[in-house]
Each structure stands twice: as structure tokens, then as C-alpha cells.
Amino acid sequence: MRFLSGALAVRVFLCFASAYFLSYAFRSINAVIAPALMDDVGLSAADLGLLSSAYFLTFAALQLPLGIWLDKYGPRRTETALLIFAAAGAALFAASDSLSGLWLGRALIGIGVSACLMAPYKAYRLWFAPERQAQLASWMLVAGTSGALASTVPVNAALPSIGWRGVFWIMSGMILLCATAIFFLLRKVEITHPAPQAPANTGAKVEAPGYRQVFRHPYFRRVAVLGVINHGSFIALQTLWAGPWMNTVLGMDKNQTAQILFIFNLCLMLTYLCLAWWAPRKVSQDGSRGWPVIRAIIVGLIGTVLTQVAIVFVTAPWAWMLWLPFAFFVTVTTLVQTSVSLSFPSALAGRANSAFNFLLFVGAFIMQWGIGLLIDLLQAMGASPPDAMRGAFGICLLCQVATLAGFIANRAQPQQA
Numbered sequence: 001m002r003f004l005s006g007a008l009a010v011r012v013f014l015c016f017a018s019a020y021f022l023s024y025a026f027r028s029i030n031a032v033i034a035p036a037l038m039d040d041v042g043l044s045a046a047d048l049g050l051l052s053s054a055y056f057l058t059f060a061a062l063q064l065p066l067g068i069w070l071d072k073y074g075p076r077r078t079e080t081a082l083l084i085f086a087a088a089g090a091a092l093f094a095a096s097d098s099l100s101g102l103w104l105g106r107a108l109i110g111i112g113v114s115a116c117l118m119a120p121y122k123a124y125r126l127w128f129a130p131e132r133q134a135q136l137a138s139w140m141l142v143a144g145t146s147g148a149l150a151s152t153v154p155v156n157a158a159l160p161s162i163g164w165r166g167v168f169w170i171m172s173g174m175i176l177l178c179a180t181a182i183f184f185l186l187r188k189v190e191i192t193h194p195a196p197q198a199p200a201n202t203g204a205k206v207e208a209p210g211y212r213q214v215f216r217h218p219y220f221r222r223v224a225v226l227g228v229i230n231h232g233s234f235i236a237l238q239t240l241w242a243g244p245w246m247n248t249v250l251g252m253d254k255n256q257t258a259q260i261l262f263i264f265n266l267c268l269m270l271t272y273l274c275l276a277w278w279a280p281r282k283v284s285q286d287g288s289r290g291w292p293v294i295r296a297i298i299v300g301l302i303g304t305v306l307t308q309v310a311i312v313f314v315t316a317p318w319a320w321m322l323w324l325p326f327a328f329f330v331t332v333t334t335l336v337q338t339s340v341s342l343s344f345p346s347a348l349a350g351r352a353n354s355a356f357n358f359l360l361f362v363g364a365f366i367m368q369w370g371i372g373l374l375i376d377l378l379q380a381m382g383a384s385p386p387d388a389m390r391g392a393f394g395i396c397l398l399c400q401v402a403t404l405a406g407f408i409a410n411r412a413q414p415q416q417a
Contacts, residue, residue: 004127008189012127013136015185016075016120017143019083019178022171023113024147026086027055027235028265031243032155032258033164037102040164045244047099049372052240053365054103058110060361064211066115067354071347075119075126076186083179086112090172094165112175117144118353121341125349127189131280134338138276141334145269148238149262156258214355218412219343223336224359229403230301231333232363233396238265239364241371242323245393249315249386260320268327275331283335285342285414293339293414300332301404308397312390339414367396 004012030037030052037043043051062082069078089108096102117140124136155167162170214220237245242264246257282290307326314322337356344352371392378388 003129003132004189009128011185012123012189013120013139015178015182016079016116016123017140019079019113019175019182020116020120020140020144021147021150022175022178023086023116024144025151026090026109026113026147026171028148028239029151029155029167031238031240031261032152033159033167034240034243035247035254036159036164041097041099041102043099045375046369046372049240049369051099051103051106053236053368054106055110056235056361056365056368058107059114060358060365062111062114063118063354063358063361066118067211067351070115070118070122070350070354074190075115075123076182076190079115079119080179080183082112082115083175083182084112085109087172087175087179088112090168090175094168094172118350118357121337121353122350123186125341125346125353130342133342134279134283134335135276137334137338138272138279138331141272141331142269142276145265145272148265149269152258152262152265156255211351211355213348214344214352217343219414220340220352220356222407222410222412223340223356225403226301226407227336227356227359228363228366230304230400231336231360232365232367233400234304234330234333235360235364236367236371236396238268240368241389241393245311245389246320248389250317250320252320260323264323264327267324268331271328271331272334275334279335279338285339293335297332297335297339298404298408300329300335301407303329304332305397305401305404308393308400312394312397315386315390343415371396 030048034048037051038048066078066082086109089105089110089112091105092108093102093105096105120140121137124133128136158167243257243261246252246260247254252260283293283296284290285293287295304326307322307329311319311322311326337353340356341349341353374392374395375385375388378391379385383391
């Protein structure tokens, strides 16, 4: 099969990366605008967690049908159609004055951007060589983290002049531009590089690949709970609770918090860049080229757990710097996603990626809302706001330790389909 290269490959990447940039900005922006939202609409910590997690709830709900759509209709048409919902959701969010209106707008955004990583993963699996998959996945996360960067200091600087509503109106227009680019600029690529067809009917019954095959896979089962708890916790922290942690536990003002979140996401982006160089050279499914992927995942996740222990227990003003090694280690979660994708044939890649992504965002919804509920519960029991937040984070961390131990004990291995 002839794989993409040169200017055409760059065009494919930039179209998908632009949409993922905006989807990650949508995902992360509440960490910066949280104080304004709480003041304008009168939200509690639990309300804020529920509002932010609406994105993850609908995002997760779309993942299983999304896998079928990607395998049936292809990444170009599927992502274009869904991005229209994101633009409508951003407009509704900008126009709403109530928690219910904001929640619905946020939920529509989650629906609309649900394909922004899975669609390119499907396209890359079809149109790029297998050895480029980890590198492309890392580059996509660089693009996404750039969106998280744009949602920190730049958004904070724009708030006094246009407010959070103006930010969302602008983002609504930008997501429509991305949908237009994907639909028209990638049409030729889709025609010249069609998806693999099912085998011709020879009289024998051919079983269509489906989610049963994915969920029964031993390696998928091994990483499933890890995705829900460990990766879900990271998404919840990065996209919402890192900001309130800086405010409540470390006593930072909103400008300092925006600057710290910018540095945190910059560190994350630079680490993804390093991973894009290192993984294709030093990590492989079976260890035939450098590290086995399982070893790399375990080392990285142990690092994330240890740095979070320090984050929970150290509350000195300089403790914000502990989030930087956390950003370094947590990028290993990229390898989990690509190892799952490569363990299935390309005809099943859409379902495999979407099934795993479904679990990630179910976890993000549970963790993001759950942390808010725990904070309110601990405060109702008499804990101070900083201690309530530390307690909620500590419970989240204990869950991560338990699932990491289960992952290490399991012996199912990734495959090269």
C-alpha cells in the first residue's frame, strides 16, 4: 500500500491538528474562566465540576457510535458533521445565563469535538505507515496541548476586554472554519487512499468486526481500567482542577494561576515533542526496538503517582513546580493509546480507538465531577477549603495507585496487527 508523504501528508496533519487544537482549548478553558463563571452564574464547586464534566459525558457517549461511523463513513465526513454541533454549542454557551443553558452548550461542544482525535487516528492508521503512528499521535497531542496553552494566559488577557462570552463566540467561528477545511481539503486524499474493503464473499460467512471483538481482547481489558482511572484523573486535573488547586491550596491569584497553567501546558507540549522523537526509535510493541511499550508505560505511570504524592503533601508557595515533573511523566499515556490501536487490524481501528477513548472520558467525567462532590462533602464535614481539596485529590490518587498495581499484575501483552 502507498502511504502519504510530502505536502499532502502535511495538509492532512494540519487540518486535523487545527480542529484538535480548538477541541483541547474547549476542554481546558474552564480552568481559567472558572472564577468568572462562578461569580457570574453563582456556581458551587459541585456545580462547576458538573458543568465542566458535561463535555466529558457527551464526549464519552459518542465514542462507541463514533467508532462505527469512522469505520463506515471515514474520518473526513464524520468529523465535519460533528464539528457543526461544536460550533452551535459554543454559541449557546456564550449566550446562556443559567446553569442549564451552560450545561447544554458544554454538552453540545462535547458531542461536536468527540471525533477530533479519533478521526485523525483512524486517518493515520489508513494513510500512514505503522512505524509513524506513535510519532503522529505525539504530534497531535502537541497540537492539543497548544490549544491548552492558548486557553491560559491569552484567554486570561482577553477576558477584561471581551469576557468569557466573547471568547466562546470567536471559538464558535473558528471551529466552523476547521470543519470547512477538513471537508474540502481532504476530499482528494480520501478518494485516492480508500479504506480497506471487506473480503469478497466466497460463500463462507464473514463476521463483521465489532465492539465485542475489541472488548474481549485481553490487552484491551488490561489497559481499560487504567484508562478510566489514571488517564481520566489526569484529564480532570489538567482541564479543570489544576486551576482551583493553585487558587485554593497554594494561594495564587488568577493572573499567577494563568501563568502557572501556561508553564504546565508548555512543559507538557515540549515533552510530547520529545516523545514524538523518542518513541519511534526507542519503543516498540514487543521490545524488538528498544523498550517494550509495557515497560515504558509502567515507568511513566509510577512517575505520575510519585509526583502527585508530593503535590498533595507539599503546600509551600514553590510547590506549583511539582506539576512540571507530573507533566513530564504523564505523557506516557500516549503510548497506551497507540499500543491499543496497533493491536487491532486497520479495519477495526476506528472501533478500537473509540472504545478506549470512551473509557478515558467516562473516567474524566467521573473524576472531574467526583472531585467537586468530594470537596463540597469534606467542607460540609468541617474541613477548610484547602484541606477539602487536598483530601479529594488524595482519594483520587489512591484510586490511581490501586489500578496501576492491577495493571502491573496483569500479563496480557500488546500485539502487532
